[in-house]
Amino acid sequence: MFTEELKAFRRLGFRHVLLQVLNFASVIASGLMIWKGLGIVTNSESPIVVVLSGSMEPAFYRGDLLFLTNPSSEQYKTGDITVYKIPGAEIPIVHRVMETHDVPKSIDIRKYTKSKSKSKPQPGEDSKQDNQLLLTKGDNNYVDDIELYQGLEWLEKKHIVGKVRGFLPYVGYVTIAMNDCPQLKYALLGGLGLLALIQRE
């Protein structure tokens, strides 16, 4: 099957092979640039996420794609759908904010968060904004998320990856399928790599 391609490579020379590899690398690099650029614009470490659980049904089903932003100059409001990550848990959770408490900087927020750290939080970039304590709940759950917080009583802004702004249905199912059976992921990547190298245009 590959004899024709191999003959063509020998005819065109080693330089041509290098050119193909360079094309391949520039495609990957521009993809990465777009992803990171989007992350900077939206101020979120992961601006596009896939819904993994059914706890927000009937709004979001497993496999939907969500677009996030994380405005540092805005406070989160009740009703916002946020994606957050609890330190210690790897999977981000998509739930809706049920309660917000804006605590001004003059009050020490550690009184309410039962934080064990002795050092005062440094006044960082967002010293204009009050600290916020948030409580979330999935639309399809009966109770709020306290059990998911792994000991925390409230969520803070630093735990939140972003707020959902827009949504595309079903598109993310490919990533869920690839996570569930890794052979599919390798097969897809291997096939794409092969195609990119063999293409002559």
Added chain:
Amino acid sequence: MHSIFARINNTSALLSSCMMALLAAIALSTLVFTARPEGNVSVASVQVYSGNTRRYATKRQDLAFVDFNITADFAPLFNWNTKQIFLYLQAEYNTTTGIKNEAVIWDRIIRRKEEANVNVIGKNKYNLRDLSTNFKNAPPASYSLKYNIMPYVGALTYGEAARNLRTCCVPPAKDPCIIFV
């Protein structure tokens, strides 16, 4: 140009471009609708009891119970791109210590236009409690009915349908203690 591979390539490229154009058209077309439904929220009574919640069974705190009456019609918000409307009633108050609080006490999901006419006399679904475990520093709260439209494709939009301004005081806690099961 005429191999099977090239044909599949071209067809799938055309399919995905048309699909993306269609989805963008659906998402953008809903920007035309600017309906703003108006409703009415009235609060019948607010009572505060000191009790435990199931979650923190050993922590005694003040819990507020709110009886309210909501009427609103959300039918003008439904169009071809509306998947569901999430309604929520929230209580907002600023304590004298400077903490601003907003808490959702009731919510409902509307999935079809036939259910969009809302007439509810009820009480809060969720516990209303304060960070400082008592309502001594809490002034009268204002209650607002807000909605969130979730589309099939596109951006989520939010709005406020009704607001009730600070007519009900939060009274001091009554003694009967209630243990929730």
